[in-house]
Structures are given as C-alpha cells and as structure tokens.
Amino acid sequence: MREAAGALGRQRDRLLGFVGELERQLQRAAEACHLLLYWLKRVYELEKQDEGTAAYWRQRAELAHQLGERMKWMAAERKGANDGMGLL
Numbered sequence: 001m002r003e004a005a006g007a008l009g010r011q012r013d014r015l016l017g018f019v020g021e022l023e024r025q026l027q028r029a030a031e032a033c034h035l036l037l038y039w040l041k042r043v044y045e046l047e048k049q050d051e052g053t054a055a056y057w058r059q060r061a062e063l064a065h066q067l068g069e070r071m072k073w074m075a076a077e078r079k080g081a082n083d084g085m086g087l088l
Contacts, residue, residue, distance in 0.1 A: 033070060039063070043071070 030040040042063060049056040064071050 035067070035070060039067060043067075 026040060027037055030037040033040060042059075046056065046059050046063060049059070051057075
C-alpha cells in the first residue's frame with residue numbers, strides 16, 4: 001500500500017510539473033502575441049468548437065472584434081508553429 005501511495009505521489013508531482021510548464025508556455029505565447037493569457041485561452045477554446053455552429057461564429061466574431069489584427073497575426077503564427085509541432 002505504501003508503495004502505491006508513493007507512486008501516486010510521484011505521478012501527481014510529475015503531472016503538476018507538466019501543467020506548470022504548459023502554463024509557462026502559454027504565458028510566453030500570450031506575451032509574444034501581445035495578449036493577455038485570458039484572450040489566448042479563449043482563442044484556443046474557440047478552436048475546439050465545430051465551425052459549423054452558430055456559437056462558433058458568434059464567439060469568433062467577438063474575438064475578432066476584441067483582438068482585431070492580432071487575431072489574424074496569431075492565427076498565422078500558430079499555423080507555422082503547429083507545422084513545426086510547437087505549442088502555438
């Protein structure tokens with residue numbers, strides 16, 4: 001039982017370390033785009049949605065209004081990074 005508890009504790013620590021690294025990478029990406037982390041996360045959430053829904057297009061229009069040209073630049077940057085398996 002003690003071994004299992006130790007293994008779970010180590011696994012938890014690794015997972016928390018991974019989440020922390022993702023947050024740091026997201027923060028760097030937001031800074032590179034000159035955005036608050038909040039807006040970057042909103043764009044990522046939008047990408048999870050189905051483009052065939054009205055909700056997607058409503059949210060996309062709201063983000064485009066809020067972010068303006070930065071959204072276009074960010075999309076181009078992310079496409080290039082995704083081609084290279086980057087975070088963006």
